[in-house]
Amino acid sequence: MSQKTVQTDIRRRKAWSGLFANLGLVAYFAFSLLPVLFILALSLKADADQTTTYLWFTPTLSNYETVLGLDDGGGTYIRFFMASLATSVGAVLVSLVIGVPAAYAAARYRFTGSDNLMFTLLSFRFAPELLVIIPLAVLYQQLGLYDTIVGMIWVLQLVTMPLVVWILRSFFQDFPAELEEAALLDGYSRRQAFFSVVLPLVRPGIAAVCLLAFIFAWNNFIFPFTLTSANAQTVTVSSLAWLGGNQVKFNLVAAGAVMAALPPLVLALFIQRYLVRGLSFGAVKG
Amino acid sequence: MALDTAPDNASGNGRAADAPPPLDSVPKVSPGRRKLRPYLLAVPAVVLCVGILYPFFVGVGYTFYNFSAANPDPMWVGFKNFADVVTSAPFWNSVRVTGLFAVVATSVETVLGVGVALLLYRSSLLGKIFERILIVPLMIAPILAAIMWKLLLLPEVGWVRPILGWFGVTGYTGTDSPFWAFFWSVVVDAWIYTPFVAIIALAGLRSLPNSPFEAAAVDGANWWLTFRRLTLPMLWPYLLVAVIFRLMDSLKMFDIIFGLTTGGPGDSTTTLQINAYLEAITYARYSRGITYMVLLWVFVYVVSMFAVKYLRKVQARSAGV
Amino acid sequence: MAGIEVSAITKRFGKTTAVDGASFTVADGEFFCLLGPSGAGKTTTLKTIAGLTEPDSGSIHIDDVDVRDIEPTHRGLAMCFEGYALYPQRDVFNNLVFPLRSPRLKLPEAQARQRVEHIAAMLGIDHLLDRPVTQLSNGQRQRVALGRVLVRPARAYLLDEPLAHLDAKLRTTMRAELKSISHTDKTTSIYVTHDYVEALSLADRIAVIRDGRILQVGTPTELWEKPADAFVAQAFGKPRINLVPGVIDGSEFIGADGAIRTRLPELTESVSEAQLGIRPRDIEIDPTGSAERGDRFRLSGKVYVLEHLGRHTEVTAEIGPDRVSLVAPRHEVADLRIGDNVGLLINPNSVHVFAAGDEGNRIS
Numbered sequence: 001m002s003q004k005t006v007q008t009d010i011r012r013r014k015a016w017s018g019l020f021a022n023l024g025l026v027a028y029f030a031f032s033l034l035p036v037l038f039i040l041a042l043s044l045k046a047d048a049d050q051t052t053t054y055l056w057f058t059p060t061l062s063n064y065e066t067v068l069g070l071d072d073g074g075g076t077y078i079r080f081f082m083a084s085l086a087t088s089v090g091a092v093l094v095s096l097v098i099g100v101p102a103a104y105a106a107a108r109y110r111f112t113g114s115d116n117l118m119f120t121l122l123s124f125r126f127a128p129e130l131l132v133i134i135p136l137a138v139l140y141q142q143l144g145l146y147d148t149i150v151g152m153i154w155v156l157q158l159v160t161m162p163l164v165v166w167i168l169r170s171f172f173q174d175f176p177a178e179l180e181e182a183a184l185l186d187g188y189s190r191r192q193a194f195f196s197v198v199l200p201l202v203r204p205g206i207a208a209v210c211l212l213a214f215i216f217a218w219n220n221f222i223f224p225f226t227l228t229s230a231n232a233q234t235v236t237v238s239s240l241a242w243l244g245g246n247q248v249k250f251n252l253v254a255a256g257a258v259m260a261a262l263p264p265l266v267l268a269l270f271i272q273r274y275l276v277r278g279l280s281f282g283a284v285k286g
Numbered sequence: 287m288a289l290d291t292a293p294d295n296a297s298g299n300g301r302a303a304d305a306p307p308p309l310d311s312v313p314k315v316s317p318g319r320r321k322l323r324p325y326l327l328a329v330p331a332v333v334l335c336v337g338i339l340y341p342f343f344v345g346v347g348y349t350f351y352n353f354s355a356a357n358p359d360p361m362w363v364g365f366k367n368f369a370d371v372v373t374s375a376p377f378w379n380s381v382r383v384t385g386l387f388a389v390v391a392t393s394v395e396t397v398l399g400v401g402v403a404l405l406l407y408r409s410s411l412l413g414k415i416f417e418r419i420l421i422v423p424l425m426i427a428p429i430l431a432a433i434m435w436k437l438l439l440l441p442e443v444g445w446v447r448p449i450l451g452w453f454g455v456t457g458y459t460g461t462d463s464p465f466w467a468f469f470w471s472v473v474v475d476a477w478i479y480t481p482f483v484a485i486i487a488l489a490g491l492r493s494l495p496n497s498p499f500e501a502a503a504v505d506g507a508n509w510w511l512t513f514r515r516l517t518l519p520m521l522w523p524y525l526l527v528a529v530i531f532r533l534m535d536s537l538k539m540f541d542i543i544f545g546l547t548t549g550g551p552g553d554s555t556t557t558l559q560i561n562a563y564l565e566a567i568t569y570a571r572y573s574r575g576i577t578y579m580v581l582l583w584v585f586v587y588v589v590s591m592f593a594v595k596y597l598r599k600v601q602a603r604s605a606g607v
Numbered sequence: 608m609a610g611i612e613v614s615a616i617t618k619r620f621g622k623t624t625a626v627d628g629a630s631f632t633v634a635d636g637e638f639f640c641l642l643g644p645s646g647a648g649k650t651t652t653l654k655t656i657a658g659l660t661e662p663d664s665g666s667i668h669i670d671d672v673d674v675r676d677i678e679p680t681h682r683g684l685a686m687c688f689e690g691y692a693l694y695p696q697r698d699v700f701n702n703l704v705f706p707l708r709s710p711r712l713k714l715p716e717a718q719a720r721q722r723v724e725h726i727a728a729m730l731g732i733d734h735l736l737d738r739p740v741t742q743l744s745n746g747q748r749q750r751v752a753l754g755r756v757l758v759r760p761a762r763a764y765l766l767d768e769p770l771a772h773l774d775a776k777l778r779t780t781m782r783a784e785l786k787s788i789s790h791t792d793k794t795t796s797i798y799v800t801h802d803y804v805e806a807l808s809l810a811d812r813i814a815v816i817r818d819g820r821i822l823q824v825g826t827p828t829e830l831w832e833k834p835a836d837a838f839v840a841q842a843f844g845k846p847r848i849n850l851v852p853g854v855i856d857g858s859e860f861i862g863a864d865g866a867i868r869t870r871l872p873e874l875t876e877s878v879s880e881a882q883l884g885i886r887p888r889d890i891e892i893d894p895t896g897s898a899e900r901g902d903r904f905r906l907s908g909k910v911y912v913l914e915h916l917g918r919h920t921e922v923t924a925e926i927g928p929d930r931v932s933l934v935a936p937r938h939e940v941a942d943l944r945i946g947d948n949v950g951l952l953i954n955p956n957s958v959h960v961f962a963a964g965d966e967g968n969r970i971s
Contacts, residue, residue: 102331187709219427
């Protein structure tokens with residue numbers, strides 16, 4: 001076989017495989033984006049267009065007006081949005097305050113029970129939620145935490161805490177101890193060394209974890225669904241409401257879904273790079 | 287530096303008064319106090335654990351009573367709940383559904399995720415663009431994804447029927463039959479979580495060393511052989527983390543099925559947690575519902591122990607490489 | 608300035624004992640070197656002195672004060688880490704000034720700046736003060752690390768293999784600079800290294816450490832002329848000291864196969880397993896081939912390898928089953944070829960006798 005034919009063979013093979021690869025990617029991402037496109041389109045359709053058109057229609061914002069409560073003067077969406085915001089931000093903050101010291105201690109010190117503590121916190125991630133919800137519902141009623149932001153923040157720790165502690169612990173473990181030692185010998189206490197040397201370097205990682213935890217807290221359904229009703233109900237749960245009733249208007253449901261899914265999605269697209277790094281980092285370190 | 291500045295010590299300026307304080311005057315920390323430090327840092331986390339474990343134990347306690355809306359003052363029934371549940375057909379149906387769902391969904395996601403990762407790894411221009419939007423399905427709340435797909439699958443409003451029609455499929459019934467309800471549930475789960483596997487697989491692929499692959503190319507190995515014998519084993523430690531994650535998560539599947547089919551039709555998609563929800567919330571048989579959950583939890587715990595052990599083994603093996 | 612006393616420090620990590628009953632004393636103002644191969648426990652010992660690691664047993668006294676309960680922050684020591692441990696997000700100036708801004712010192716800014724500029728000038732990095740630390744070369748980083756040590760008042764300097772990651776040329780230059788700095792700056796220093804040349808050239812006294820145990824402490828001369836055991840003897844000198852296994856019979860050392868026989872009057876008892884240590888530079892080529900010249904004894908061997916290294920040559924000769932290396936000026940061996948018979952002259956006074964393995968010394 002001459003040199004030239006081998007080379008053209010290889011090139012041709014590469015071209016074909018490149019084509020197949022691109023086709024594969026297009027196919028997958030078409031699948032990936034189809035529902036999103038569909039929902040967006042549906043949410044902009046007038047009632048009559050729902051069942052008759054695909055992408056060729058005159059868009060209308062009336063569904064959004066209804067969902068956002070702009071046409072009947074109610075501000076319920078805002079209320080749900082605020083509840084989601086409060087519970088998600090609150091949950092992440094609490095996880096940080098509790099989790100950062102715990103993660104640091106587990107990373108730097110070997111103390112009895114550190115592994116147990118870590119494993120317990122991790123196990124929260126995989127525990128079936130209803131196991132805790134059922135007694136918690138009763139408990140919350142007794143404590144007056146049912147349908148409160150505080151109650152939600154506490155329960156959402158089951159979602160945010162494992163993430164924060166798990167990823168932060170491996171961040172701290174990977175952080176070169178020598179830098180802290182140098183700071184100690186330079187005359188700083190452990191606490192000061194942590195804030196001057198460690199924190200600035202771990203900050204981007206912490207930010208990524210926080211954003212991820214925020215998104216998961218926001219997207220959580222089962223806890224707010226079972227433990228809230230009117231006051232602390234989140235946006236995610238509220239979107240389900242449009243499915244009820246006799247005459248379900250699908251375009252309203254679509255608009256409701258969009259408004260509920262939009263905030264974390266927008267956030268995610270903005271900090272996508274950090275999120276991916278955070279996710280894969282946690283996995284790579286196991 | 288000399289504390290007494292010698293005349294030829296040029297660096298004596300501005301230093302003379304700054305000798306370190308004598309060691310007797312320096313604060314001392316007893317070893318006991320030193321030992322205490324990590325515990326103090328961990329205290330809030332321990333408090334949290336206790337706070338979470340308390341309802342957990344209360345819940346386990348419920349299983350021994352017959353707590354329900356019909357019995358607001360429950361009586362002790364010992365293991366009756368467990369006996370009842372374990373001998374009931376709905377329970378085993380849920381076990382079947384849950385197990386099947388977990389295995390099938392995880393497998394589909396893993397294979398698809400690795401495939402997507404391999405495609406993206408070639409980093410063509412298209413790949414780079416798509417990588418940006420890879421994460422989108424993952425960031426949508428599962429319940430919302432379920433709603434989206436629910437609408438998508440409706441014969442009148444959704445696009446699945448017409449698209450299937452292009453491919454020549456007729457007789458579309460949406461999620462009406464048990465098989466298809468299960469099928470589409472798996473599809474939705476895969477839709478959301480394939481990016482999860484893909485991201486991890488991609489990170490793993492990118493962190494693999496080049497030299498073994500270069501050696502294989504020089505030795506004339508074709509793509510499939512390289513993949514099977516080289517890529518996959520090296521990727522396995524990373525993949526395993528993703529697989530375990532998805533497996534554990536899908537065992538407690540709730541959101542997607544609740545949004546898509548609410549366990550139906552009949553009980554063909556009633557996973558264990560859906561069943562628990564029906565029992566505890568819909569029928570208000572709290573104790574029975576919790577029994578379901580305790581059983582699930584025990585199972586998850588046992589599986590996770592094995593999984594972690596296996597993971598450690600795989601990680602240790604790969605670390606030696 | 609401080610005298611540091613290390614007493615019976617032991618530190619275990621799981622099953623391995625990193626440091627095993629190490630003891631030595633560093634006098635006030637002394638430049639003390641801890642010499643040993645990698646993994647010998649040098650860094651662990653240093654960290655124990657600094658307070659970064661807590662020993663399982665033993666104690667450290669600085670200025671006669673037991674520092675067990677004193678935090679590293681307050682011990683008043685400065686340490687130069689092997690990996691430099693520079694603060695990555697800061698530039699050179701901020702790295703150097705960091706210790707001066709500590710809550711312990713709180714030097715006024717103007718004074719701190721003056722100090723930093725002075726030290727930077729002394730180390731030749733004053734033009735780099737604005738450079739981010741991540742953009743520095745290895746040699747520059749090493750100077751910054753050193754500067755960070757010198758910039759603040761300290762009882763003692765702890766230097767952990769500061770020259771280890773520099774290339775050979777840079778290492779020689781920095782060694783000279785270190786020597787000159789230590790001349791003017793009389794702070795007690797403990798210098799950890801695996802390079803014996805650095806130890807010999809910089810130290811007032813050296814401690815040889817192996818597998819966590821201190822084998823010998825002494826001045827460079829003492830360690831060179833009277834090594835306590837075969838390991839210490841091998842630690843110094845390149846090419847390494849020749850160690851010939853054999854037996855001691857009465858006052859005679861008999862090498863394996865009887866190829867090497869020497870009478871050494873200081874030997875008294877018979878030992879079944881011993882080694883004869885001869886430094887390569889203590890062996891002369893005997894050009895005339897005549898018999899014993901005065902007090903020297905003669906061995907004959909066959910040239911095995913000749914390595915011409917500029918002005919001198921390393922000759923490895925086979926004497927029976929043993930191989931012996933020596934160093935000779937080039938002109939003496941100009942005519943020598945591989946396979947030639949050669950005579951070696953050895954001065955019995957410069958010979959060491961050890962027990963087999965790495966143990967006791969006998970005579971010099």
